[in-house]
Amino acid sequence: MKTEAEALDMIGDHFRRARLAAGLTQEQVADLAGISRPRYRDIETGAAAARATTLINVARALGLEMMLVPQAMVPAIEALLSPQGEDDRPAFSPQAEGDDE
Amino acid sequence: MKTEAEALDMIGDHFRRARLAAGLTQEQVADLAGISRPRYRDIETGAAAARATTLINVARALGLEMMLVPQAMVPAIEALLSPQGEDDRPAFSPQAEGDDE
DNA sequence: AGAATTTGATCCGCAAACATATCTCAGTAG
DNA sequence: CTACTGAGATATGTTTGCGGATCAAATTCT
Numbered sequence: 001m002k003t004e005a006e007a008l009d010m011i012g013d014h015f016r017r018a019r020l021a022a023g024l025t026q027e028q029v030a031d032l033a034g035i036s037r038p039r040y041r042d043i044e045t046g047a048a049a050a051r052a053t054t055l056i057n058v059a060r061a062l063g064l065e066m067m068l069v070p071q072a073m074v075p076a077i078e079a080l081l082s083p084q085g086e087d088d089r090p091a092f093s094p095q096a097e098g099d100d101e
Numbered sequence: 102m103k104t105e106a107e108a109l110d111m112i113g114d115h116f117r118r119a120r121l122a123a124g125l126t127q128e129q130v131a132d133l134a135g136i137s138r139p140r141y142r143d144i145e146t147g148a149a150a151a152r153a154t155t156l157i158n159v160a161r162a163l164g165l166e167m168m169l170v171p172q173a174m175v176p177a178i179e180a181l182l183s184p185q186g187e188d189d190r191p192a193f194s195p196q197a198e199g200d201d202e
Numbered sequence: 203a204g205a206a207t208t209t210g211a212t213c214c215g216c217a218a219a220c221a222t223a224t225c226t227c228a229g230t231a232g
Numbered sequence: 233c234t235a236c237t238g239a240g241a242t243a244t245g246t247t248t249g250c251g252g253a254t255c256a257a258a259t260t261c262t
Contacts, residue, residue: 004154051150053105065172068165
């Protein structure tokens with residue numbers, strides 16, 4: 001496989017930290033996102049790749065927003081996020097580019 | 102089911118504009134992302150909610166990156182992207198918050 | 203005009219996300 | 233010790249994303 005599993009892990013970790021920072025339980029987030037608790041758990045542990053709609057709903061339930069930005073702008077955005085919000089780690093650092101394996 | 106369809110439509114529109122800006126065909130992007138052309142078409146037209154991994158692969162194939170950012174930072178990031186923004190329209194503007202429909 | 207490319211659209215089959223229910227374990231309170 | 237809560241984990245069934253193949257329509261090029 002590839003970076004996919006790592007990406008899911010990063011997403012799940014991101015969600016988990018945001019959830020704990022918000023003081024919510026898995027069930028609460030799952031309910032807010034409109035999914036079941038076992039499924040939210042799979043997402044948080046990186047065991048499942050949620051759908052785009054589920055991803056958006058979970059993110060919003062946690063006070064986050066999913067954005068698609070040009071890769072060239074990622075560093076600038078990370079710099080914008082790093083100093084202030086210490087709870088969130090930016091999403092991903094595109095190691096290389098473009099396609100997958 | 103309301104905002105979800107719109108969100109998928111926005112994602113698809115975002116991808117389509119990035120693809121045309123890059124001068125790529127649907128098949129080329131699908132190949133770069135490691136998915137089939139009919140499926141990329143579904144994503145671009147908002148007919149299907151891609152999985153998280155697929156979403157990331159497609160985004161990277163188009164020179165984009167998926168990020169999860171605090172909703173409070175969205176305006177600042179959009180401001181960062183708009184003025185010199187090469188291609189894109191930011192992702193979504195969280196109209197409300199928390200849960201979905 | 204015909205040929206090639208790009209895109210839209212459909213079907214089949216499979217794999218995976220999803221719901222629901224259940225069970226277990228760790229921790230905290232009674 | 234018992235009760236409750238948050239969380240990990242499994243099982244069954246449904247829904248749906250996905251690949252592959254195939255069709256037609258629109259576009260462009262020679």
